[in-house]
Amino acid sequence: MSKTEEKTIRKAAAGDRLAFRDLVLEHSHAMFRLAWRLSGDKTAADDIVQEAFIKAWQKIGDFRMESSFRSWINRITVNTAMDYLRKQSRLAARTTAEPEWERSREGSETPKHDVQIDIQTQTHAAMMLLSEKERAALMLRHFEGHSINEIAQMLDLTSNACKQTIFRAVRKMRIELAPLVAT
Amino acid sequence: MKKITNDDLVLLYYGEHENPELAKMVAADLELSARFEALGLELGQIDNFSPPARDDDYAAETWLKISPQLAVSRENPAGFWNRLRNGLAQPHFSFAGVAALSVVAVLAFMLGRQGTQPGIELPITNGIPQTASLAGLGTQRLLTSSVSGHLEQVNIVLTEFANSDESRANEAERVTDMLVANRLYRQAAAARGDQALASFLAGLEPLLIEMAYEAHQDSPATRNRMQQEIRGSLLFRVRAVSQRLQNSTIST
Numbered sequence: 001m002s003k004t005e006e007k008t009i010r011k012a013a014a015g016d017r018l019a020f021r022d023l024v025l026e027h028s029h030a031m032f033r034l035a036w037r038l039s040g041d042k043t044a045a046d047d048i049v050q051e052a053f054i055k056a057w058q059k060i061g062d063f064r065m066e067s068s069f070r071s072w073i074n075r076i077t078v079n080t081a082m083d084y085l086r087k088q089s090r091l092a093a094r095t096t097a098e099p100e101w102e103r104s105r106e107g108s109e110t111p112k113h114d115v116q117i118d119i120q121t122q123t124h125a126a127m128m129l130l131s132e133k134e135r136a137a138l139m140l141r142h143f144e145g146h147s148i149n150e151i152a153q154m155l156d157l158t159s160n161a162c163k164q165t166i167f168r169a170v171r172k173m174r175i176e177l178a179p180l181v182a183t
Numbered sequence: 184m185k186k187i188t189n190d191d192l193v194l195l196y197y198g199e200h201e202n203p204e205l206a207k208m209v210a211a212d213l214e215l216s217a218r219f220e221a222l223g224l225e226l227g228q229i230d231n232f233s234p235p236a237r238d239d240d241y242a243a244e245t246w247l248k249i250s251p252q253l254a255v256s257r258e259n260p261a262g263f264w265n266r267l268r269n270g271l272a273q274p275h276f277s278f279a280g281v282a283a284l285s286v287v288a289v290l291a292f293m294l295g296r297q298g299t300q301p302g303i304e305l306p307i308t309n310g311i312p313q314t315a316s317l318a319g320l321g322t323q324r325l326l327t328s329s330v331s332g333h334l335e336q337v338n339i340v341l342t343e344f345a346n347s348d349e350s351r352a353n354e355a356e357r358v359t360d361m362l363v364a365n366r367l368y369r370q371a372a373a374a375r376g377d378q379a380l381a382s383f384l385a386g387l388e389p390l391l392i393e394m395a396y397e398a399h400q401d402s403p404a405t406r407n408r409m410q411q412e413i414r415g416s417l418l419f420r421v422r423a424v425s426q427r428l429q430n431s432t433i434s435t
Binding site: 020025028029045049050057142163173 | 189190193194197199221222224225226228229231232233234235237241242243245246248249250252253397
């Protein structure tokens with residue numbers, strides 16, 4: 001963490017909204033990418049990012065500079081996404097709207113002119129077949145570069161359980177993605 | 184030698200395997216190399232899981248959306264006036280709230296000015312400071328009536344909080360307004376020499392502060408403790424003082 005970021009965090013923790021705004025401007029895009037990969041839905045990702053920042057503002061006094069701010073905010077984003085997805089799954093029976101990945105999966109059965117779009121669609125659909133925890137663990141390892149120990153802390157798992165979660169996710173993904181490699 | 188599993192290769196792919204020699208072993212073995220390459224190709228497909236692009240303005244838009252909702256957190260050690268300034272700078276601080284607080288502030292100022300101040304001699308007729316007695320009677324009624332109304336509002340908010348498991352919309356903002364008003368009334372009461380009322384209002388502040396900072400969202404135990412405090416004696420005292428003030432307003 002840079003000295004500048006550390007100073008900004010301290011100011012935000014002291015109640016300086018403008019300092020917190022700087023953190024929002026700095027981390028919004030990365031948080032959106034993570035939230036989207038966890039939810040698979042743009043609108044949901046927007047909601048998750050906003051909720052995670054509000055939680056971060058409320059809890060920033062707890063941040064002890066022992067880890068990177070990115071790790072800390074990622075943890076909040078993951079927890080917020082998990083809560084969000086749990087709520088959404090409870091509401092799912094009552095709504096007719098399909099998540100983006102469902103539409104994508106159905107769309108993938110029709111011929112596509114753009115092969116790259118088809119691969120993205122199938123990857124998206126495959127990713128959404130994972131459980132929330134499996135997807136979170138794999139995303140945090142594959143895209144965010146967090147170590148297994150860090151991911152274990154974020155997801156409240158033991159290190160070994162986290163490893164097993166990633167192994168399960170990889171096994172499921174390989175089954176889904178192997179045909180794409182063969183083509 | 185222990186068999187090298189696909190899980191070992193996954194750990195190797197992500198640079199997490201404990202055995203530093205594994206990479207060399209895989210490179211030296213055709214079958215392992217083929218398996219590792221296949222794994223790499225398949226996991227490489229995950230890179231296609233890419234989110235939609237957002238505009239450069241996305242971060243600024245996010246800020247605009249969340250800034251009105253940023254409640255003043257309990258962990259925030261900023262001073263009271265700093266928090267008030269922050270609150271007033273945000274749209275969540277309603278115009279009605281600002282207007283009400285302005286009235287309270289003017290009232291408190293007037294009451295403070297007309298309160299007992301050492302070193303100021305007032306005209307005396309037949310041994311009675313006339314101006315002070317008339318002004319004192321009017322302002323005391325004004326203070327009593329205003330605090331009585333304030334305590335009615337406090338009573339409603341505390342009752343709602345004590346009987347609910349979830350926070351109501353805008354509760355924190357409402358309590359923040361109430362906290363500011365409570366402090367101004369306390370100062371006015373102290374300036375009028377009504378130490379009992381000032382002390383009672385001061386006793387309300389710790390709980391109002393916790394509610395304004397949404398401390399109860401930290402854990403159910405905190406919410407329980409706050410609710411017990413309200414049900415225990417606070418609500419009774421608020422109602423009793425409010426009633427007493429109402430009665431004294433009527434009698435004067």
